[in-house]
Amino acid sequence: MTQRDQFGVEQTTSDPQAARHFDAALSKLLTLNNDPLAEADRALGSDPGFAMPHVLKGLANVLGTDPSQHAAARQSLAAAKALTGAQPVGRDLSHVAALHSWLGGHFPDAVAQWENILIDHPHDALAMFAAHQADFLLGASSELRDRVARRLPKLDTGSPLRGYYEGMYAFGLEETGDYARAIKVGIRSVESDRRDAWAIHAVAHVHEMTHCLEEGENWLRSRVEDWDTDNFFAIHNWWHLALYLLDQERWQEVLDLYDQRIRRNDSAVVFDLLDASALLWRLKLCDVDVGQRWSRIAALWDPHIDDAWYSFNDMHAMMSFVGAGQFEQARRLIARLRETALGSLPNAGMTRSVGLPVSEALLAYGEGRYGAAVNLLVPVKAIAARAGGSNAQRDVIGWTLLAAAGKSAQRELEREILNERLALKPNSVVNLAWSRRLGGPAPLEPLP
Numbered sequence: 001m002t003q004r005d006q007f008g009v010e011q012t013t014s015d016p017q018a019a020r021h022f023d024a025a026l027s028k029l030l031t032l033n034n035d036p037l038a039e040a041d042r043a044l045g046s047d048p049g050f051a052m053p054h055v056l057k058g059l060a061n062v063l064g065t066d067p068s069q070h071a072a073a074r075q076s077l078a079a080a081k082a083l084t085g086a087q088p089v090g091r092d093l094s095h096v097a098a099l100h101s102w103l104g105g106h107f108p109d110a111v112a113q114w115e116n117i118l119i120d121h122p123h124d125a126l127a128m129f130a131a132h133q134a135d136f137l138l139g140a141s142s143e144l145r146d147r148v149a150r151r152l153p154k155l156d157t158g159s160p161l162r163g164y165y166e167g168m169y170a171f172g173l174e175e176t177g178d179y180a181r182a183i184k185v186g187i188r189s190v191e192s193d194r195r196d197a198w199a200i201h202a203v204a205h206v207h208e209m210t211h212c213l214e215e216g217e218n219w220l221r222s223r224v225e226d227w228d229t230d231n232f233f234a235i236h237n238w239w240h241l242a243l244y245l246l247d248q249e250r251w252q253e254v255l256d257l258y259d260q261r262i263r264r265n266d267s268a269v270v271f272d273l274l275d276a277s278a279l280l281w282r283l284k285l286c287d288v289d290v291g292q293r294w295s296r297i298a299a300l301w302d303p304h305i306d307d308a309w310y311s312f313n314d315m316h317a318m319m320s321f322v323g324a325g326q327f328e329q330a331r332r333l334i335a336r337l338r339e340t341a342l343g344s345l346p347n348a349g350m351t352r353s354v355g356l357p358v359s360e361a362l363l364a365y366g367e368g369r370y371g372a373a374v375n376l377l378v379p380v381k382a383i384a385a386r387a388g389g390s391n392a393q394r395d396v397i398g399w400t401l402l403a404a405a406g407k408s409a410q411r412e413l414e415r416e417i418l419n420e421r422l423a424l425k426p427n428s429v430v431n432l433a434w435s436r437r438l439g440g441p442a443p444l445e446p447l448p
Helices: 016-031 036-046 052-062 067-084 091-103 107-120 125-137 141-149 160-175 179-192 197-209 213-222 234-247 251-262 270-285 293-304 311-323 327-340 346-366 370-377 381-387 391-407 411-424 429-438
Strands: none
Touching: 016 036, 016 052, 016 125, 016 197, 036 052, 052 067, 052 091, 052 125, 067 091, 091 107, 091 125, 107 125, 107 141, 107 346, 125 141, 125 160, 141 160, 160 179, 160 197, 179 197, 197 213, 197 234, 197 391, 213 234, 234 251, 234 270, 234 429, 251 270, 270 293, 270 311, 270 391, 293 311, 311 327, 311 346, 311 381, 327 346, 346 370, 346 381, 346 391, 370 391, 381 391, 391 411, 391 429, 411 429
16 A cells, blocks of 8 residues: 655555655755755654655755765665565665665766656656756756756646746756746746745846846845745855845955855855855955955865765865965865776766866966966866856856956956956946956947
């Protein structure tokens, strides 16, 4: 006997209470709300033979890209395997296989397995959540959009799942430049569930990319109770608000936001360290004094030097080491990245093509070798998506290239990179200030 979850998918438990707790865990994961793991444990307390709560716990621990959580994920994987081992086929077994692949570093294999689940079970929200997060981590922009688009026609208009899928779809539309549709779909998703922090974040991305800073600030501030209360994605949305302020050179407000919100809990969570490092590095590129803030972030990145798991993290760890002036740690990380680049797993390829050259460029920038930083970044800029992340996150590479070109007196390159940025954001205070320092005219209207 089975139970159907809130989206109509059969779950291999006969216990209604276990199914309700799994539903609660799934809802919290979809909205990035605390604490899906506790709800999964309650489901297991009701039915210890229910495999999918173990899978959900495993996914929650691996998709955060922090290898320190892998031991817990492996425990969840082992428990799920023990419960599904006698099954020759089945959706649960496919979920277990996908989790196994991701933990082994075979990222595309895991994505392929989640996609196979969705072909037969388009309402499987856990498979969609996992695949969508993987697409984000791998920089697969078109799949952020298209994987969801393949399933939306299969959902009833009134289905509660539709709103969550549309929040994911909005992010995919934004990452592929379809901003008008992205904001429309994203707002509709939030209207479906105001707690959906991922959909709120998708709309925030649109405001960032279209340079609608006042609208973006109003959007996030007006909904702060929806995404900041009991939500493990809150710091990232505060980071987006900080980007709006930074682009207007509201430096003190950015620093206050960093201290009071982004680093309010001194979090050691890798996703939170990414945001802190990326913000401080942008401030550094704008010659803003951040005081001693770098040292604490560098200390928290130090245990991750040997992770060799996800090169996007490595680049941000390098920002912190360079920002803190801790060049010994920076060189240790470079040595580890060079070893990683010799491997055969997907992260080795990500490291070879983007992670290593960007990290070497960041170190060169910190050491005053600005020409070397330029030479390393120019060929990487166009392929940076291979290392994962969003357009807004990867923009730090372009910022660094612009600053390095300026500091190495490569004026033509500096002007060309600035022209590129002005074409996208002609009213950006930061861009216009940079143009004035160059002594050249800035376009007053967007290029056609």
